[in-house]
Amino acid sequence: MAGEDGEVGRCPIDHALAIFGDRWTLLVIRDLMFRGKCHYSEMIASPEGIASNVLAARLKKLEAHGLISRHADPENRKQIVYRLTDKGLALAPVLVEIVRWSSAHDPGTAAPKAFLRRAARDREALIRETIAAAKKTRR
């Protein structure tokens, strides 16, 4: 009923998993989207402890797939700034639903209550604001 209809091309879920179906990629997206991190060094400092080569590989892959872009920092010319593209920002609904799922089904996880309340009552606005906030990450 919801599955096969005019199904001819590749499965959308399989396609998505080929891009971010691993242990680390969505954590990189999370850092960029929710935590205002845009530097390699900031992401490497995340508490989960991604290895430097793994982070480098994920950033390269995300750029290759057009989810993030890579610039030289306009102020500090030595640093590199990673930013989510529109395609990357469009993953916001996926991340929001993952957060809701974890929060609903596991007591040990911690999402801000205001975030969850907002997601329940005004999901579209929350997503719009999350994207807007991630867009204006400047430094």
Next chain:
Amino acid sequence: MAGEDGEVGRCPIDHALAIFGDRWTLLVIRDLMFRGKCHYSEMIASPEGIASNVLAARLKKLEAHGLISRHADPENRKQIVYRLTDKGLALAPVLVEIVRWSSAHDPGTAAPKAFLRRAARDREALIRETIAAAKKTRR
């Protein structure tokens, strides 16, 4: 703004990825949720071609985390039926958003247009119906 507030426990995204953050797990969920598959042999026949040992490992892990349950088929006593638990069914919004993202950003992927239209206009109802349909997978 959306990230750290009363953040004390584990990151919900990290927690979720520990469960389904790999190349295969969400495809198993997809088979159970959208394709009415409930037997090992049906899942192994999916076009992506999961290996038998990998499928067995994922099913075991999903059961351990309480996303699926395992029963003997009431009719054909030899077969085993896998079913999504409420916790597993609650992943429906995540899968729906993944489908929407892939469909929106990659022309090669194929989701039924009716599904996408429904997701855009009446997301909650679509999710409810998807869950209801997955629940009554009997055989």
Next chain:
DNA sequence: CCGGATCCGTTTCGATACTG
């Protein structure tokens, strides 16, 4: 037959050390 378990060659991952 169905639902795996086991073995094994190959690929990928990941921790640490090192570098332009």
Next chain:
DNA sequence: CAGTATCGAAACGGATCCGG
């Protein structure tokens, strides 16, 4: 700071075997 190089560990995947 933003990555490589290296190398052992883990995961994958294909084949085969096996208990019920």
